[in-house]
Amino acid sequence: MFAKTARGDWLLFAIFTAVVLAAPILFAPIGAGYPDLLQKFAIYGLFAIGFNILFGLTGYLSFGHAAFLGVGSYATVWMFKLLSMNVLPAVVVSVVLAGLFALLIGYVSLRRSGIYFSILTLAFAEMSYKLAYSVLTPITNGETGLQVRNLAKAGVVNFQHGDLRILDRAFGVVEHGVPMSNLFGIKMSGWPGFYFCAAALIIGFFIAMRISRSSFGMMLRAIKSNQNRLNYTGVNTRPYLLAAFVISGMYAGMAGALLAVTDPLAGAERMQWTASGEVVLMTIMGGAGTLLGPVLGASVIKYFENIFSAINENVLHQVFSWLPQGVQDVVVSILSLFVGEGWHLTLGLLFMLIVIFLPGGLMEGLGRIVSLFKRGKAASDAAQNGQEA
Amino acid sequence: MAILEIDNVNKTFGGLRALWEVNLKVEEGAVHAIIGPNGAGKSTLLNCLVGRLAPDTGRVIFAGREVLGHKPHEINQMGIARVFQTPEIFEDLTLLDNVMIPAMAKRDGSFRLNAWRRVAARAELREEAEQILEDVGLAEQRHVVCSALSRGDKRRLEMAMCLIQHPRLLLLDEPTAGMSRADTNATIDLLKKIGERGITKIIIEHDMHVVFSLASRISVLARGTFIAEGKPDEIKGNPKVQEAYLGGAQA
Numbered sequence: 001m002f003a004k005t006a007r008g009d010w011l012l013f014a015i016f017t018a019v020v021l022a023a024p025i026l027f028a029p030i031g032a033g034y035p036d037l038l039q040k041f042a043i044y045g046l047f048a049i050g051f052n053i054l055f056g057l058t059g060y061l062s063f064g065h066a067a068f069l070g071v072g073s074y075a076t077v078w079m080f081k082l083l084s085m086n087v088l089p090a091v092v093v094s095v096v097l098a099g100l101f102a103l104l105i106g107y108v109s110l111r112r113s114g115i116y117f118s119i120l121t122l123a124f125a126e127m128s129y130k131l132a133y134s135v136l137t138p139i140t141n142g143e144t145g146l147q148v149r150n151l152a153k154a155g156v157v158n159f160q161h162g163d164l165r166i167l168d169r170a171f172g173v174v175e176h177g178v179p180m181s182n183l184f185g186i187k188m189s190g191w192p193g194f195y196f197c198a199a200a201l202i203i204g205f206f207i208a209m210r211i212s213r214s215s216f217g218m219m220l221r222a223i224k225s226n227q228n229r230l231n232y233t234g235v236n237t238r239p240y241l242l243a244a245f246v247i248s249g250m251y252a253g254m255a256g257a258l259l260a261v262t263d264p265l266a267g268a269e270r271m272q273w274t275a276s277g278e279v280v281l282m283t284i285m286g287g288a289g290t291l292l293g294p295v296l297g298a299s300v301i302k303y304f305e306n307i308f309s310a311i312n313e314n315v316l317h318q319v320f321s322w323l324p325q326g327v328q329d330v331v332v333s334i335l336s337l338f339v340g341e342g343w344h345l346t347l348g349l350l351f352m353l354i355v356i357f358l359p360g361g362l363m364e365g366l367g368r369i370v371s372l373f374k375r376g377k378a379a380s381d382a383a384q385n386g387q388e389a
Numbered sequence: 390m391a392i393l394e395i396d397n398v399n400k401t402f403g404g405l406r407a408l409w410e411v412n413l414k415v416e417e418g419a420v421h422a423i424i425g426p427n428g429a430g431k432s433t434l435l436n437c438l439v440g441r442l443a444p445d446t447g448r449v450i451f452a453g454r455e456v457l458g459h460k461p462h463e464i465n466q467m468g469i470a471r472v473f474q475t476p477e478i479f480e481d482l483t484l485l486d487n488v489m490i491p492a493m494a495k496r497d498g499s500f501r502l503n504a505w506r507r508v509a510a511r512a513e514l515r516e517e518a519e520q521i522l523e524d525v526g527l528a529e530q531r532h533v534v535c536s537a538l539s540r541g542d543k544r545r546l547e548m549a550m551c552l553i554q555h556p557r558l559l560l561l562d563e564p565t566a567g568m569s570r571a572d573t574n575a576t577i578d579l580l581k582k583i584g585e586r587g588i589t590k591i592i593i594e595h596d597m598h599v600v601f602s603l604a605s606r607i608s609v610l611a612r613g614t615f616i617a618e619g620k621p622d623e624i625k626g627n628p629k630v631q632e633a634y635l636g637g638a639q640a
Binding site: 005006210211213214215216217218219221222224225226228229230231232233234235236237239240243247 | 439460461462465466470471477478479480481482486489490491493494495497498499500501502503504505506507508509510511550554
């Protein structure tokens with residue numbers, strides 16, 4: 001859609017930024033203009049953008065990225081407990097920790113490719129998930145999940161009773177009730193929370209764009225296209241893959257941190273394989289290897305999860321109240337299979353349709369629509385100006 | 390001076406002796422053809438040279454350095470490039486990208502984390518890439534995705550990908566296999582043109598027309614070992630060679 005020139009990229013970035021910042025207004029008509037949902041668009045969009053750097057560019061399908069999401073969340077809550085409710089140190093530490101964790105898992109998993117790589121990453125993530133429930137309970141607080149508590153009385157170091165928050169204590173921050181994460185005093189709930197996530201998404205998008213257009217990005221694409229040739233071209237593919245793996249792990253860590261920033265709580269289920277699978281769906285649905293696709297896919301899935309699941313039979317009866325009673329009952333009973341609890345069915349069907357008819361995801365669909373318009377325009381232009389380049 | 394010395398290389402697959410006491414010296418600047426009947430071990434030998442296979446015993450010295458035991462990318466960085474029997478290119482990328490990648494590998498080494506600067510901003514790389522595409526006659530199609538190319542064009546592209554690295558030794562595995570007569574002749578012309586750059590070449594080939602048009606020296610491999618070596622004229626009249634080919638055909 002956009003030419004691969006520096007100008008085209010800046011245009012793309014400007015439009016992306018504008019859409020993200022104006023999201024509260026733009027998404028209001030489809031019922032998504034509230035911060036809790038838009039936050040999820042941004043957070044999972046970031047997760048998917050990072051995942052796409054590995055899967056979209058190199059073709060290596062990781063089934064264990066939820067592990068990094070979980071590490072990010074746990075690290076953030078721990079920073080809240082130990083240092084400060086300010087989100088900046090928490091986010092930085094989370095990203096670094098997730099990166100280190102990705103370095104370890106990536107180093108081992110990347111010894112294999114294809115399905116074996118996927119299985120290795122899955123095994124590591126499931127291992128982390130089970131460990132978080134069992135052996136690591138002192139760190140993860142097991143099934144209850146890790147949460148922020150009130151400040152402990154001076155000298156008490158028992159996290160069951162209260163948190164330390166060394167920095168907040170040192171600066172004499174006064175807490176009333178359950179503490180909320182903040183950015184130098186701005187509470188990270190509601191719209192400020194969304195805009196913090198939006199800023200992270202915009203920065204993440206910009207970095208991904210630069211990576212995609214860089215020499216490094218081109219090498220990653222070459223790995224996907226023909227790794228064998230690349231080896232005989234004098235390129236050591238392993239460190240390129242490891243770098244991509246670590247970067248995407250850091251994105252996941254950032255997304256995990258943001259989940260904990262907007263809701264200071266971390267549970268092991270965030271590491272479960274379903275979460276790893278979800279980001280794969282998001283990326284493929286939106287368009288693997290494209291810049292916008294992952295964000296689009298993440299938003300669509302989160303939209304379905306939150307909006308479609310909220311529709312029930314009563315709502316449907318209202319919508320179809322103009323139909324005669326008998327017909328209305330039939331229509332509602334059929335449609336109700338696809339909404340409410342049945343939103344997974346709709347999502348599954350949509351996913352199947354996309355994979356079958358648009359292997360390039362929603363971005364391919366958009367590209368086709370754009371080229372249709374262009375062709376229509378080009379035909380009329382060509383009549384006047386001759387051939388178009 | 391010999392740029393490549395293969396010293397007593399042996400390779401067995403299970404009970405099969407694929408290479409047996411193979412010795413070869415390739416002079417710098419030579420076009421050295423390796424011919425022989427099917428199953429003689431020609432491709433096995435080439436695979437040993439680029440690190441795809443590890444011989445059981447023996448040494449391979451390239452420009453004074455041991456090649457064996459090194460990974461394919463390390464061997465390429467030493468200055469050995471290879472053209473495969475079926476063209477190995479980056480099918481999903483454009484021709485320009487296809488030649489820029491080896492150019493980058495030559496400049497940046499086997500790994501460099503250059504994740505911020507736009508590739509498009511590396512003008513020197515792009516100029517070099519466009520020049521090489523011009524040289525092989527593919528400049529017009531530089532923005533085309535490679536999967537759309539004909540087999541002959543893919544082969545020419547693969548050669549461009551090797552040439553842009555200025556290798557000291559170029560290995561060609563049946564460069565005209567499956568090509569039409571016209572494409573074959575175009576490839577011969579291209580290889581002659583490359584010859585002017587002074588790159589040493591080892592060519593594996595079945596097509597005697599190609600071999601005698603290009604080779605300055607010919608070695609004959611049969612049943613895993615060299616049975617003859619010499620100038621093209623000497624090889625033509627060698628009875629052992631004729632027997633090997635006829636015997637190979639009857640077996």
